Amino acid sequence: MTDTGTLALTDDEAAAIALLADGALRAPFPTVDQASEADLASAIRRGRRSLVVRDLSEPDGTPLGEAAEVLARLGTGACATFRLVDGDGRWVPAGPTIYLYGPTPDHAEMSHVIAPAGVHYFRVAPPPGQWLALTELAEAVFESGFTAAEAGTPQPAAAVLSVSGQAGVRTILVAQGEASKGVDTERVAFTSAAHAVEWMLA
Secondary structure: OOOOOEEEEEHHHHHHHHHHOOOOOOOOOOOOOOOOHHHHHHHHHHHHHHHHHOOOEOOOOOEOHHHHHHHHHOOOOOOEEEEEEOOOOOEOOOOOOEEEEOOOHHHOOEEEEEOOOOEEEEEEOOOOOHHHHHHHHHHHHHHHOOOOOOOOOOOOOEEEEEEEEOOEEEEEEEEOOEEEEOOOOOOEEEOOHHHHHHHHHO
């Protein structure tokens, strides 16, 4: 880990870790075309070589040190996620993209932040309050919406907050003055982002 306790991995390195995680790491890779098997395979090969050079992996691909800690905490997948989407529901990289891993959102064992440039920041044993920060982001979107995007970058239309628990995956979509459950299904409106979050955790 770095001095801040955060392990930074490139898209290629994260793709190599994802292959070992048996689907537990489902995060996007901004600089890799995941729809292309050839591009994804090339990224994984580059990532494996890079992890070895950084002493984060054995030559056979077995993670070492901080990379092994990250892999161990991926579990069966994220317990909570936050991302921005455009009007067509496509992910908008130029905004907060955050994954939490652990038994529940309130007890996150690891946080994962994805930068638009394709750098993944993993922090094991993050400080308390990570889940609260995500709900506050959703509430801020509900209250104020989004600032105008820079020229040439997609404009976010909504924030998507998801939680995985005993009731399965529950997802809410939040825009200015709007909060609803369901993204691909018929939406049900809430009077506030806070009420939507309560439904997620019920």
